Amino acid sequence: MQIKVVLKVAALGCSLLASVAAAGEFDAKQVDAIFARTPAQADGVYRYGFPRSDLNVVVDGVTIKSALALGGWVAFRPAHGQAAIMGDLVVTESEANPVMTTLLWGGIQVTALHNHLLRASQPIFYMHVAGHGEASKLAETIRAALALTKTPPAPSAAPSRDLPPLDLDATKIDEALGTKGKVNGGVYQFSIPRADRVAEGDMVVPASMGSANVINFQPTGDGKAAIAGDIAALGSEVVELTTALRANGIEVAIIHNHMLNEEPRTFYVHFWAHDDAVKLAVALWAALDKTNVSRK
CATH class of the missing domain: 3.30.70 (Alpha-Beta Plaits)
Incomplete structure (x- = not known):
């Protein structure tokens, strides 16, 4: 028995804010629940972090912290009753194509794929994404794509404590x-x-x-x-x-x-x-x- 799968891929040449029929108001709390994360908020934007703390990447003898150059993220902004998104996901060489395929199937544009670092101890790529639509559906597609990677879950809330000062002026x-x-x-x-x-x-x-x-x-x-x-x-x-x-x-x-x-x-x-x-x-x-x- 043959099963025909129809792929609906967003046209890469279209504008991010092409006219789309509204499918409900933007609900940040719903997106929070899908990602199991709390966003940073600024300029009316909800930005979710997906740091790759699982990766051990070394450049010129320096072990790279996720906050230096391994910090994936996706930002949501209310737009026309729905949401516009942009982001940058961190993927390994073997993860790149499965992640891209899942995003495209879900109607999310992949607008760039590139490296950030030279001489890294393992190949790491950065996948820029964009889209417009119902916030929960966009979030579910991103979650499905990230599930194909080893991106760690959000850390449990830890009790606040004084952190050592950075060794910098x-x-x-x-x-x-x-x-x-x-x-x-x-x-x-x-x-x-x-x-x-x-x-x-x-x-x-x-x-x-x-x-x-x-x-x-x-x-x-x-x-x-x-x-x-x-x-x-x-x-x-x-x-x-x-x-x-x-x-x-x-x-x-x-x-x-x-x-x-x-x-x-x-x-x-x-x-x-x-x-x-x-x-x-x-x-x-x-x-x-x-x-x-x-x-x-």
């Missing part, structure tokens, strides 16, 4: 980058927006949905840190940006797009270095200064 790093970072998973993190806006169709893509510059410092001792992240740049800014990074000893790992139909067309330049943390912060600002970064 956070004050000088903040001064160099013109803003204050935050500690997450043993990593000092920055999200620095551009001064202009990125939009897909009639939806502005806020920083919390992936349009910001992301800079992470992982302390390695004696004031040093491994840095990773990505800087958002227009096509006209990419050459000066990458030149500034290389002139200051920061490695360019990949240059790519996250979205399919954004305006203006935006490229994301991933970087890596391991050196004195303050020195690297000064160098990163010299590179950011070649772009239209927010200077608030």
Whole structure:
């Protein structure tokens, strides 16, 4: 007996906010229950983290913390009575195609697949996703895709306790980058927006949905840190940006797009270095200064 399976794949060329019949209001609590996670909230966006703490990835002798470069996430934003989503899932080489297939079958676009790091001890890929529809159905598709990976479940709530300070001069790093970072998973993190806006169709893509510059410092001792992240740049800014990074000893790992139909067309330049943390912060600002970064 033959069974015919009809695959309904979302057209990759369509706008993220193409007109869709409403199927109920956005319900964040329902999505919370599907993911068994609590989101971070900002700019009307609900962002769920899926860190790959199960992976043991080493670059240049540094064991990578999930908050440095292995932090998958999906952000939901209410849109036209439904939800728009964007995200970046961390997958291994063997997980990539099963995860992609499940997402496509569920009507979620896969807009990019790439690496973040060079010389990693095992191949790790980052799959950008986007979609628009009923929030619970989108969440169920993402959960089904993640079930094909070894992404750990959300940790149980632990009693709050004082954490040891990072072995970094956070004050000088903040001064160099013109803003204050935050500690997450043993990593000092920055999200620095551009001064202009990125939009897909009639939806502005806020920083919390992936349009910001992301800079992470992982302390390695004696004031040093491994840095990773990505800087958002227009096509006209990419050459000066990458030149500034290389002139200051920061490695360019990949240059790519996250979205399919954004305006203006935006490229994301991933970087890596391991050196004195303050020195690297000064160098990163010299590179950011070649772009239209927010200077608030």
